[in-house]
Amino acid sequence: MTVPLLTVWGVAGLAYVIYRPVHTVALWAWEYYQRATELLTEAQERKAELERVLEDQARANLQLARLNSLAQRLRRAAEEARVAKEQFVANVSHELRTPLNMVVGFTETMLQAPEIYGGRIPPAFLADLSVIQRNATHLAHLIDDVLDPIPFK
Numbered sequence: 001m002t003v004p005l006l007t008v009w010g011v012a013g014l015a016y017v018i019y020r021p022v023h024t025v026a027l028w029a030w031e032y033y034q035r036a037t038e039l040l041t042e043a044q045e046r047k048a049e050l051e052r053v054l055e056d057q058a059r060a061n062l063q064l065a066r067l068n069s070l071a072q073r074l075r076r077a078a079e080e081a082r083v084a085k086e087q088f089v090a091n092v093s094h095e096l097r098t099p100l101n102m103v104v105g106f107t108e109t110m111l112q113a114p115e116i117y118g119g120r121i122p123p124a125f126l127a128d129l130s131v132i133q134r135n136a137t138h139l140a141h142l143i144d145d146v147l148d149p150i151p152f153k
Contacts, residue, residue, distance in 0.1 A: 093147045100140050107133035 107129050114121040121129075 089147055093143075096143050096147075097140070100136055100143065103136045104133060104140060107136065 110117060110121065110129050111126065111133060114126070
């Protein structure tokens with residue numbers, strides 16, 4: 001009875017010696033499998049997040065392109081408005097200054113050289129010419145102030 005008992009115990013011991021490393025390897029394999037599964041899940045989540053970020057970036061790029069296009073159109077419109085303003089100011093300047101300069105010039109000539117106009121000019125007429133010249137000069141300065149402002153940049 002000892003021999004069978006020793007045989008059973010020997011077989012059990014041998015099975016334990018063989019089972020222990022196999023069990024350890026199986027545990028390691030299971031832990032590595034679980035860790036790999038966790039890493040795979042994390043990688044899939046990061047991939048999904050990256051795809052969302054790429055979609056957001058594509059939308060942002062599209063919005064930026066639209067805003068750049070709008071800015072260019074607005075810049076062109078502003079430039080056209082500036083050119084139109086400059087043309088308007090030039091036209092108004094010419095239309096106002098030309099006749100006003102003639103009034104100032106003729107009144108100045110009449111006041112400084114009345115003999116050109118046939119002799120002596122009555123003092124009341126000279127006083128009126130002086131008022132006309134003073135007011136025309138004042139108006140010319142006002143027009144200069146309005147039409148020649150500090151240029152826009």
